Amino acid sequence: MCKCRVLEGAGSFRPAELSRLSQKEREEHIRLSCQVQVRRDLAIAIPDDLMRIRDYQAEVTLISDLTHDIKLVRLAMIDPEEILFNPGQYIKLETKPYGNVRLKVMRAYSIASPSSETKSLDLMIRLVPDGICTTWVHRHLEQGERVRFIGPMGDFGLHEGEGEIVLVAGGSGMAPMVSLLAEFQEKKIRRKVTYFFGALARRDLFYLDEMRAFEKEITDFRFVPTLSSPAPDDAWRGETGLITVPLKTYLEKESRATAQGYLCGSPGMIQACIQVMNACGIGEDRIFFDPFS
Amino acid sequence: MKLTPGEQKIQGNFLPGAITRDGFLGSDSRHIHDIVLEDGRTLERLGLNTGEIADRLKFFMDEGKKGLEAPVVSGTFTVQVEWHKGSLPCPFGEGGLHQKIMARLCSNQTGKCIRFSQMNIHLIREHGFFEGKGSPLRLDPEDLAAFLGL
DSSP states (O other): OOEEEEEESOOSOOHHHHTTSOHHHHHTTEEETTTOOOSSOOEEEOOHHHHTOEEEEEEEEEEEESSSSEEEEEEEEEESSOOOOOTTOEEEEEOOOBTTBOSOOEEEEEBOSOTTOOSEEEEEEEOOTTOHHHHIIIIIOOTTOEEEEEEEEOOOSOOOOSSOEEEEEEGGGHHHHHHHHHHHHHTTOOSOEEEEEEESSGGGOOOHHHHHHHHHHSTTEEEEEEESSOOGGGOOOSEESOTHHHHHHHHTTSOOTTOEEEEEEOHHHHHHHHHHHHHTTOOGGGEEEEEOO | OOOOHHHHHHHHHTSTTTSSSSTTTTTOOSOHHHHHHHHHHHHHHHTOOHHHHHHHHHHHHHHHHTTTTSOEEETTEEEEEEEEEEEEEOTTOOSOEEEEEEEEEEETTTOOEEEEEHHHHHHHHHHOOOOOTTOTTOOOHHHHHHHHTO
16 A cells, blocks of 8 residues: 655545554554645655665676576675665566567566675566566576666565564565575574475475574574475475465464464465464464565 | 557557567457457357356456465366466556466366466456467467356
8 A cells, every 4th residue: 555654734534544544553644645635745754764775786696496487596786786675675676678578677576685695685586477577587687697676675574573473485485584584593583483385396395405504593493394286206294285274283272472474475375374363363463464466 | 540649559568578578469460459359259159248258267266266376176177376476557558457367277077278367357358358369378269168168
């Protein structure tokens, strides 16, 4: 939604705002910018994060296959030489013309590297059938090439709290979770963290070594890969079924009164997981998500 | 046919690289209106309308979404849905965005499969547009109706 903080001059709340803004948001002068009529000067609070958005030139230093349809792309900053971002944020990558595609487009990808690494960043890009940008990345982009992007953007990220953290992702939704986990590791966050990652079959799993390394280095972290359709020769002994199955089994074991949920994936997966989390005591105010929409 | 600037802009949306990599026309050189008219005549001959086709595709899309990317058996069909990041505008330019969702629908009886997108459902329902011949996501109305058992 087009929420923004208007400190002065916005007038009274309109009906469409009253139904979409909480009491707390109204007290904090949050408004829907699509509803506010500009009839005099307005005083608008611009978040610091917005002021950090820049236009970047970078060099592709690595393109490698994570799975049959997801690539890892590493970009080294050229100008500016550094990027500051919060774990969970994304950038917008600009394509170059190729084949029949004459126009440039920009597409959003979550950053999959630690925020302490300011000289480069990683992206995880899944091939979209007939996709302009992902086809360019998967079939045309080469190491050594210079690219343009803008960012960082987005407000998905770690929220204050004391309780356990439950992460859920699927496919390239892994990206912001890697950045968050790196933050937990570096800042030695002492909260219990459990990460449910959904995939179809073993060929769709990736970053397993990295997750095992996080399990050793983060005080109380467990990674739970789950396959919904393991292939016969996968010899899979881990969790099976839709991601909601192990999530529900796990959450039902004890009270989750202070737990927070962080989700990244398709809106369908997010909706299904929110229902499970709600039913198991994690309220909507403690669930944060980054949908593929 | 002479096009107004507005029509030229809309026509451009259907070309490769404007909204999708391959566009919506394939190798079809006919004007969009002619493609819609001819497919509409085919539907009329079959005694069907675009709403019935779109409803059936939407039913399978919704069934597939329940699988969170895993295959879902629905009657004599199996449907698998891939939900990708981002959304696309309709090439007809009437506003609104459509999520990048692809479905693969297979008949368990014949083994035949089709692919369609969330955008296909919108284009058929709202514009009677099944895409041009040779387009990767062209759904020939006669073949589609037979496949769906309509």
